[in-house]
């Protein structure tokens with residue numbers, strides 16, 4: 663399987679690329695910073711320089727030719743303000759989904775966030791509100807498209823080692839945290855599992871082995 667990962671130098675993305683390469687899939691990480699190419703290659707993936715806030719859908723569709731799936735793992739990240747929540751967390755996801763449609767790549771897994779799907783609470787910090795608004799808009803855009811999409815909303819991300827134990831279900835899942843390594847394993851499993859399209863899923867640490875949890879929701 664050839665899988666293009668948007669935001670290919672992100673923490674989850676690098677873990678996912680290593681998992682995909684390790685099981686014999688071709689992973690391709692899209693990075694905006696040429697200095698990140700070497701790190702992506704070290705995982706066993708290919709790296710392509712593409713700034714998702716500058717590229718057109720036509721540009722990205724060319725990069726998706728021959729791919730079997732797209733994973734949206736980009737994000738403006740901590741320290742960014744409201745405008746980049748919109749241009750990356752919403753805009754880059756919309757761009758990737760549009761490009762996937764044009765390139766005929768039907769499978770699309772989007773990393774969203776717990777909290778998306780509802781308006782931010784009144785009085786919420788402005789940047790958090792912009793983030794949740796952007797993630798919700800990216801989800802809505804994807805659900806409206808004729809793609810085999812799966813939306814994964816992790817809880818708070820940690821850099822702890824993988825536990826292999828998760829809770830993955832349709833919303834609402836109680837708030838919690840989850841290691842990025844377990845998120846990467848869930849995405850790799852979702853890519854492998856037909857029947858997980860058209861689902862919005864929330865993800866925290868829990869008691870179910872990844873394979874069983876993914877099998878259980880398909």
Ligand SMILES: NC(=O)c1ccc[n+]([C@@H]2O[C@H](COP(=O)([O-])OP(=O)(O)OC[C@H]3O[C@@H](n4cnc5c(N)ncnc54)[C@H](OP(=O)(O)O)[C@@H]3O)[C@@H](O)[C@H]2O)c1
Nearest residue numbers: 669671672673674694713714715736737739775816818819
């Ligand atoms: N933090 C949490 O607790 C939490 C919880 C739930 C969901 N999430 C979401 O989970 C996802 C992945 O998280 P993570 O921690 O793995 O993310 P991360 O390490 O912050 O990685 C995000 C990646 O997106 C890239 N990116 C930003 N702008 C880009 C652009 N214009 N073109 C191409 N790439 C661009 C960044 O590249 P640069 O290094 O060049 O900036 C970075 O490599 C994000 O969408 C995040 O919002 C986070």
